[in-house]
Amino acid sequence: MADLHLSENITAAPAGWSGLRRLAGEPFLLALVLAVGFALFVLPLGAVARLALMSPGGGLEALSEAWSSRSVRRALWHSLESATLAAALATLVGGTLGLLIGLTDLRGRVALSFAILTLIMIPPHVTAIAWIQMLGPSSVLLQVLGLAPAPGSTHPLYGREGVIALLALQQVPLVYLTIRAALRALPRDLVEAAQVNGAGPVRMMRRVILPLMAPAFLAGFALAFVAGLGNFGVPALLGIPGRYVTLPVLMWQRLSASGPAVLEDLAVMACMIAAVALVAVWVQMRMSRRLSVALIGPPQQTLQLPLGKARLWVEGGLWFMMALVVLAPLVAMLATALVPTYGVPLTLETVTLRHFHEVMVTQAVTARAFANSAGLALMAGLGVACLALATGALLRGPLATAARGVTLLADIAYAVPGLVISVAFIIAFIKPLPVIGISLYGTHAIILGAYLAAFLAVGLKPVGVAFAAVDPALQEAARVSGAGFWRRFRRIDTPLVAPAAASGAVLVILTAWNEVTLSAILWTRGTETLGTVIFNYESGGYSTLSAAMSVLSVLATLALMLVLHGLGRRLPPGIIPWR
Amino acid sequence: MSITLTDVTRSFGSSKAVDGLTATIPTGCFFTVLGPSGCGKSTLLRMIAGLEPLDTGQIALDRRTVAGPGLHLPPEARGVGVVFQSYALWPHMDVLDNVGFPIEAAGQSRSAARTEAAKHLQAVDLSRFATRRIADLSGGQRQRVALARCLAAQARIVLMDEPLANLDPHLRAAMEEELTTFHARAGTTTLFITHDQREAMALSDMVAVMRAGRFEQVATPQDLHDRPVNAFVAGFIGRGVVLEAEVKSVAPGTAMVELTPELQIEVQAERAVIGPAQVLLRPSDLCVHAEGRAGRVLNVAYRGDHWEARVQIDGISKPLLLSVSQRAVPGDTIPIRILGGWVLKQE
Numbered sequence: 001m002a003d004l005h006l007s008e009n010i011t012a013a014p015a016g017w018s019g020l021r022r023l024a025g026e027p028f029l030l031a032l033v034l035a036v037g038f039a040l041f042v043l044p045l046g047a048v049a050r051l052a053l054m055s056p057g058g059g060l061e062a063l064s065e066a067w068s069s070r071s072v073r074r075a076l077w078h079s080l081e082s083a084t085l086a087a088a089l090a091t092l093v094g095g096t097l098g099l100l101i102g103l104t105d106l107r108g109r110v111a112l113s114f115a116i117l118t119l120i121m122i123p124p125h126v127t128a129i130a131w132i133q134m135l136g137p138s139s140v141l142l143q144v145l146g147l148a149p150a151p152g153s154t155h156p157l158y159g160r161e162g163v164i165a166l167l168a169l170q171q172v173p174l175v176y177l178t179i180r181a182a183l184r185a186l187p188r189d190l191v192e193a194a195q196v197n198g199a200g201p202v203r204m205m206r207r208v209i210l211p212l213m214a215p216a217f218l219a220g221f222a223l224a225f226v227a228g229l230g231n232f233g234v235p236a237l238l239g240i241p242g243r244y245v246t247l248p249v250l251m252w253q254r255l256s257a258s259g260p261a262v263l264e265d266l267a268v269m270a271c272m273i274a275a276v277a278l279v280a281v282w283v284q285m286r287m288s289r290r291l292s293v294a295l296i297g298p299p300q301q302t303l304q305l306p307l308g309k310a311r312l313w314v315e316g317g318l319w320f321m322m323a324l325v326v327l328a329p330l331v332a333m334l335a336t337a338l339v340p341t342y343g344v345p346l347t348l349e350t351v352t353l354r355h356f357h358e359v360m361v362t363q364a365v366t367a368r369a370f371a372n373s374a375g376l377a378l379m380a381g382l383g384v385a386c387l388a389l390a391t392g393a394l395l396r397g398p399l400a401t402a403a404r405g406v407t408l409l410a411d412i413a414y415a416v417p418g419l420v421i422s423v424a425f426i427i428a429f430i431k432p433l434p435v436i437g438i439s440l441y442g443t444h445a446i447i448l449g450a451y452l453a454a455f456l457a458v459g460l461k462p463v464g465v466a467f468a469a470v471d472p473a474l475q476e477a478a479r480v481s482g483a484g485f486w487r488r489f490r491r492i493d494t495p496l497v498a499p500a501a502a503s504g505a506v507l508v509i510l511t512a513w514n515e516v517t518l519s520a521i522l523w524t525r526g527t528e529t530l531g532t533v534i535f536n537y538e539s540g541g542y543s544t545l546s547a548a549m550s551v552l553s554v555l556a557t558l559a560l561m562l563v564l565h566g567l568g569r570r571l572p573p574g575i576i577p578w579r
Numbered sequence: 580m581s582i583t584l585t586d587v588t589r590s591f592g593s594s595k596a597v598d599g600l601t602a603t604i605p606t607g608c609f610f611t612v613l614g615p616s617g618c619g620k621s622t623l624l625r626m627i628a629g630l631e632p633l634d635t636g637q638i639a640l641d642r643r644t645v646a647g648p649g650l651h652l653p654p655e656a657r658g659v660g661v662v663f664q665s666y667a668l669w670p671h672m673d674v675l676d677n678v679g680f681p682i683e684a685a686g687q688s689r690s691a692a693r694t695e696a697a698k699h700l701q702a703v704d705l706s707r708f709a710t711r712r713i714a715d716l717s718g719g720q721r722q723r724v725a726l727a728r729c730l731a732a733q734a735r736i737v738l739m740d741e742p743l744a745n746l747d748p749h750l751r752a753a754m755e756e757e758l759t760t761f762h763a764r765a766g767t768t769t770l771f772i773t774h775d776q777r778e779a780m781a782l783s784d785m786v787a788v789m790r791a792g793r794f795e796q797v798a799t800p801q802d803l804h805d806r807p808v809n810a811f812v813a814g815f816i817g818r819g820v821v822l823e824a825e826v827k828s829v830a831p832g833t834a835m836v837e838l839t840p841e842l843q844i845e846v847q848a849e850r851a852v853i854g855p856a857q858v859l860l861r862p863s864d865l866c867v868h869a870e871g872r873a874g875r876v877l878n879v880a881y882r883g884d885h886w887e888a889r890v891q892i893d894g895i896s897k898p899l900l901l902s903v904s905q906r907a908v909p910g911d912t913i914p915i916r917i918l919g920g921w922v923l924k925q926e
Contacts, residue, residue, distance in 0.1 A: 473667035476630050479654035480661045481681035481732055491680070495671040 025485030030399045033390050033406055040453040041409035044424035048274075051427055052267035066268045075250040076272060082160070082235065082246060083228035086167035090224040094172040095217055097318075098179025103209070105304040106315055113180075114561070115322045117577055120173040121557055122330075123514035125233030125535050126550040128166055130329035131157055132237065132538075133336045133547060138343035144335075159242030163235050167228045169325060174227060175220035177577055182216035183303070191303055201305065215287045222284035226277050230417025232517040233531075237538060247273050248419040248517070255423075255521050263427055270423045274416040281415040330554060337547035355548035366533055366549060373530035376444060377512035380451035381505035384459035387452070389501050392463040393493045396475065407460055414457035418517030425450045425522065442524040450518045455511050459504035466500030466571070467493075499570040506564050510557060580641035580735040580768050581606045582627060587636035588792075589622055596622040598792030599636070604770060604785075606641075609762050611771040613779040613815070614789035620772045623789075624738050627770065628661050629654035640736060655684070660734030660767075662742045666725040668713040674700065674724055675709045681732035699730040703761075718746050722754055726761050737762075739771045743778060755781055776816050780804070788812045806849065808924045810857060818887070819861035820899050826856045826922065834922055839894035842872070846920035857923040862887065862902040868916035874901070876911045890915060 052062060066072045097116060101109050119127075133139055136155045142148035149156065156162065190212070194204045235246040245253070251269050254262050307314055335346045337355050344350055359366040394403035413421060429440040429449070440446040474496065478488045494501075516531030523532045530553055537546035568576035582604040589597040596619040604610045612620045625631035627638055629645065629652060637647035640659065645652040661667075668677050676689075679696030683689055700706050703723040708716065716724065722742055729737050739758070743751050759782055762769050773779055779786050780800040787797040788811070796808045807813040810821045824836040827843065834848035836858055846858060874890035877898055881887075888907045889898040892915065901915060 471665055471667060473663040473665050474669055476628075476654070477661065477663060477667035477669075477728075478680065478684075479630065480628050480657070480659060481728065482655045482658070482684040483680070484655055484684075487684055491683075492669060496669075 026394065026397050026399055029390055029485075029489075030394055030402055033387065033394060033403065036387060037406040037409055040449060040456070041406075041413055044421070044428040044453065045409075045413070047428040048267045048270050048420065048424040051264055052271040055264060062264065062268045063272075066265065066272070071245070071250060072247075072269065075245050075247045078160075078235075078239075078244055079229055079246040079248070079273065080276070082163050082167055082244075083225050085164045086171060086228045087221050087224035089164070089168035090171035091175050091217055091221045093168070094175025094220060094224075095179050095213075097172070098176045098183065099205075099209070099213075100314065100318070101176075102180045102183035103303050103305050104307050104314075105311065106307070106318070107311075108315070112318060112322070113176075113577070114565070115326055116176055117173050118326055118558075118561070119169060120171075121510060121514070121561060122554055123233060123516065123531065124166070124170055124231055125237055125516050125531060125538070126333075126514070126554060127170060127329065128234050128237040129534070129538050129543075129546055129550055130333040131162075131166060133543065134329045134332035139332060143345050155241070157238050159238070160244045162238045162242065163244055163246075166234045166238060167231055168224075170231065170234065171224035171227050173577075174223045175217075178216050178220035178223060179213065182213055186212060186303075188303060215290045219284045219287040222280045222287065226280045226284070226415055229273060229277050229280070230419070230517065232417075232419060232520060233535070236520075236535070240539070248417055251419050251423065252520055263423075263430075266423045267427060270420040274420045277416050277420075278412065281411075330551075333547045333554075334551050336543055337551050339544065342543040355544045356552070359545055359549050359552070363545075365528055366545075368526070369528045369530050369533040369549075370552075372444065372527060373513055376448055376451060376529065377509045379448055380455060380512045381459075381509035383448070383452050384456050384508045385463075385501045385505040387456055388459040388463040388504055389494060389497065391460060392467045392497065393489055395464070396467060396472070407457075407464075410453075410456040410460055413453045414455070418454055418515065419521065421450050421454045422518045422520070422522050425453070441522075442527065444527050447519055447522050447527060447529065450522060451508075451512045451515075454518060455508045458511055459501070459508050462500040462504040462507070462571070463497055466497040470496050499567055503564055503567045503571060503576060506560055506567070510560050510564075513560070514553065514557060582610075582736060582768060582770065583637075583639040583642070584623075584627075585637040585639075587623070587626065587638060588634045589619075589626060589631065590634055595619075595792045597626065600792070600794060602787065602794060602797060604768060606768055607766060609759075609769045609771065609782060609784045611773060611779040611783035611786045612789050613773055613776060613786050615815075616774055618789045619792040620774075620789050621740060624661075624740050624770060624772050627736075628659055628738055629657045658732070658734060658736075660729030660732050660737040662722070662725045662729060662737065662739040664741045664744055666721045666742070668721055668724055668728075670713050673710050673712055674705065674716070677713065677724055678727045678731050681728060696727070696731055699727045702730055702764075703727045719750050719754055719757075722746075723757070726757075729767075730765060735767055737765075737767045737769045739769065741773055743773070743775070751778075758782060780816070788815055806847070806921060807859065810859075810923060813859045813921075813923065817861060818900055819859050819864075820897055821923065822858050822860060822895065822897060824856055824858045826851050826853050826925075829853065836920070836922065838917075842894065842917075844917050844920065846922055848922035850924075851922045852925060854925065856925050859921045859923060860899055860917065861920075862900045864917060864919045865899060865901045866916055866918060867901075867903060867913055869914055871914035871916035873912050874899070874915040876907045876909050876913060878909050879903075879907050881906075888913070 100106065101112055106112070132155060135142070135157055137149045137151045137153055139148050157166070190208060191204065194208045199207065230248065232248045232252065235244065235249050236252065239245055239249055247269055251266050254265060336342060338351050338353070339346050340350060340352050340354065361367070391403050391406055394400065395407070425446050426441060429446055432439045440449070474492060475488065478492045483491065513530065516529070516535050519529040519532050520535065523529055530549065534546045534549045534553070537549065564576055584600050584602045587597055587600045588595065598619070600623065612623060614620045622631060626633055626646065632651050633646050635648070638645055640657065644650060645657050669680070672680070675693045675696050678699055679689070679692030682692035682695050687695065697706065697709060700709055703726055705720060705723050705727065708720060713721065713724070725742070743754055746754055755778065771782060783800055785797060786800055786803055787794045788803065789795065790811055796803060796812050798806070803812065804817050807816065813819060813821055822838060824838050826834050826836050828835045829848065829851045832847065832849070833845055834851040835843055835845055836856065837843045838858070872892050874892045877889045877891055879886050879888045885902045885904055886906055888901045888903055890901050890913060891898045901913070903913070907913060
């Protein structure tokens with residue numbers, strides 16, 4: 001067959017394919033994604049690190065200076081203490097719930113999961129407000145029940161214990177979800193083998209299930225710890241009046257007191273807390289990896305160990321608990337929104353819709369906040385969905401390594417506390433932009449940028465799961481049919497993962513609609529968000545107005561969750577958390 | 580269109596999936612690559628389609644180089660059709676959109692593509708299902724949609740990656756027939772990948788038996804069965820036993836071999852030389868004969884229309900396979916005559 005070696009009657013392929021046409025496909029999209037990734041992650045986070053570690057007077061010197069400040073040291077300690085204890089509590093409660101719902105024949109699992117998930121879907125500052133109003137001396141609900149504490153006494157939730165309790169409550173769903181996911185991956189045979197070998201429920205739990213679930217518990221703990229570390233709403237509303245200041249709250253106080261002059265201090269604090277968060281995330285990732293090694297098996301039908309006669313009691317107990325921790329605070333908040341002034345008892349005579357009218361129609365600030373938050377959340381959702389689609393498509397192609405860098409940065413940005421991101425955006429974008437000469441600080445754009453950076457990981461995950469569930473042959477079939485990159489992207493990739501991208505977008509919209517951590521220091525007059533206005537009203541003593549706004553924002557949240565629930569039918573499992 | 584492979588190599592890590600393959604598949608041939616899983620046959624198909632790059636070597640389709648040193652034509656520019664094992668039909672499109680996609684990719688409008696696709700659907704007798712979703716089709720119908728898509732792409736080369744592997748056994752025979760008809764009518768060059776020797780024998784003009792990245796033998800199905808080059812091919816195709824023996828004398832097309840000092844037989848051979856050799860004895864080379872040598876039945880398996888017995892003849896190192904029309908009982912003694920055999924290629 002020697003005559004076949006490149007003899008002249010073998011013609012070479014058309015040259016166009018090796019040239020421009022190929023560059024216009026994947027490499028172009030990759031360049032676009034990398035440019036956005038640079039602007040969202042590298043620029044801001046790099047600016048913080050540079051300011052904290054490399055500017056004159058920075059580095060070790062700045063660190064030791066910050067360390068010598070009593071308030072910084074105490075705040076760091078408070079952050080670590082509250083995050084650790086809250087995570088421990090959340091692991092206990094969330095783990096128990098996960099095992100109960102994941103392993104037994106309880107009825108109404110989806111409804112229970114949905115109820116548990118509302119704990120995290122309702123934002124921390126709103127939860128804090130609801131609980132303040134449920135348990136405080138002027139609590140409308142407790143007055144109706146005749147259980148209110150004496151007027152003038154300190155609120156029982158202000159201070160260390162209150163912060164830890166509410167942080168734990170917020171993080172229960174994180175641990176719950178981790179345990180449920182791990183149980184779904186637990187090969188059924190392992191449990192059944194234990195049963196066949198004569199293990200009773202207690203022995204099976206102690207010798208088989210709990211040891212196998214240990215990494216999941218650790219991973220859940222780490223997740224809860226990171227979330228608690230970055231929480232702003234709870235420690236700000238319960239900690240400040242109780243003189244229990246955490247590091248994010250201290251950063252916010254410094255910035256509100258002195259303005260951008262203290263950026264260098266903030267950068268140092270941001271680096272401290274980011275470092276702690278990243279170590280915790282690293283632990284969590286290692287645990288998750290070990291989990292996936294130990295338990296190999298496709299997701300299976302959930303186990304249903306019979307609870308027997310106890311079932312009714314357990315179900316009753318769980319729903320009672322849900323009513324107490326989910327429904328009651330919301331009812332208390334609603335009651336506060338319906339009375340003329342805070343402290344007046346709620347009766348048929350006193351009930352009024354005035355505050356709703358006030359926040360929706362009368363007040364320019366609140367109307368603007370609703371509009372701003374809705375617009376920003378929608379744009380963030382859309383932007384994240386587009387970025388996630390592009391990144392997901394690149395991850396399946398030959399340029400995956402470069403695209404993986406973007407997902408790594410997104411994960412880091414998601415893990416570090418929100419306040420670190422917002423400080424980073426201020427530092428990076430307070431100076432006027434080179435060509436146009438305008439500073440982004442004080443515009444909607446800087447908030448949108450921070451949302452995109454902080455929440456890209458939220459949208460990447462479902463798209464990644466969906467892409468992984470797609471048979472690679474579907475892509476290859478399009479290639480051999482003659483479709484170039486953009487046609488495949490438009491006609492094959494996008495429609496196949498569209499439901500996942502949409503649910504990612506809704507998750508981002510939910511998160512952005514509810515956040516206060518990012519906008520707390522990025523907002524200015526004209527760019528108020530829902531979270532900041534609720535927060536400012538509550539800390540300024542306008543409880544009825546903050547309650548009314550919270551009620552509206554919770555209603556919008558529940559509506560969005562129902563939209564997600566509806567989308568869930570068309571999605572691969574593992575995307576909608578409670579399904 | 581012909582497919583020409585020249586010294587094609589592809590490694591994953593330290594293992595060579597395809598190891599210096601050189602072969603030519605002539606225009607219009609139904610060419611099957613047969614081998615156990617992990618032998619590199621799918622990698623070979625993917626390299627021809629352009630889904631996998633080559634480490635070294637060269638691939639030409641109809642004398643046009645599509646892959647070689649410094650050249651990798653992407654799959655979308657090669658114009659080959661592929662029938663995937665899963666059929667790879669797009670679940671978000673209906674049947675017409677699936678079939679019309681290659682026409683769309685060639686620059687036609689979507690409606691023009693659908694009109695054109697309808698013709699190809701007719702060719703595979705699926706017109707009634709034009710607007711169905713893929714999820715609503717049976718396995719056999721899906722295969723036909725995949726074939727129609729190849730027709731729509733006007734592919735002159737069709738690569739099939741174990742398309743029958745996911746079908747129920749009773750459907751497989753019918754689909755085999757459809758594949759043969761499709762190949763004959765479309766006049767394409769077909770490269771068919773399978774690990775099922777029965778499928779390979781039934782469908783192919785030529786079969787290549789592949790092992791560890793190399794073709795052990797390329798031949799017609801009948802030659803492969805009757806004249807395998809080595810013990811691997813002999814063991815992979817059909818039933819039989821390979822014995823160590825000694826070639827005593829050779830004649831054109833035959834040889835005398837000694838199985839035991841008192842048993843010499845004449846067998847088929849090609850280029851045999853005097854000396855040690857391996858001899859393949861298939862069940863059809865043995866028969867029950869009153870004057871045969873005594874064979875002790877070790878065990879018996881029912882194979883549908885006959886029983887297959889493993890029988891031990893004194894002095895022969897391994898038990899032989901024998902077809903018997905009546906049920907034998909382990910422990911019985913049957914008189915056996917060896918009618919022929921085949922000398923494998925000597926080292």
